[in-house]
Amino acid sequence: MVQDWKSIGGNHMILNIAYVSLTLAHKMQRPF
Helix, strand or coil: CHHHHHHHHHHHHHHHHHHHHHHHHHHHHCCC
């Protein structure tokens, strides 16, 4: 159970980092 929980948390972290990076790139392209 703990290993599964860690794997799920890691996947969510990767998705969050990817989402933040994409949003930052979009804001840089369109500062407004």
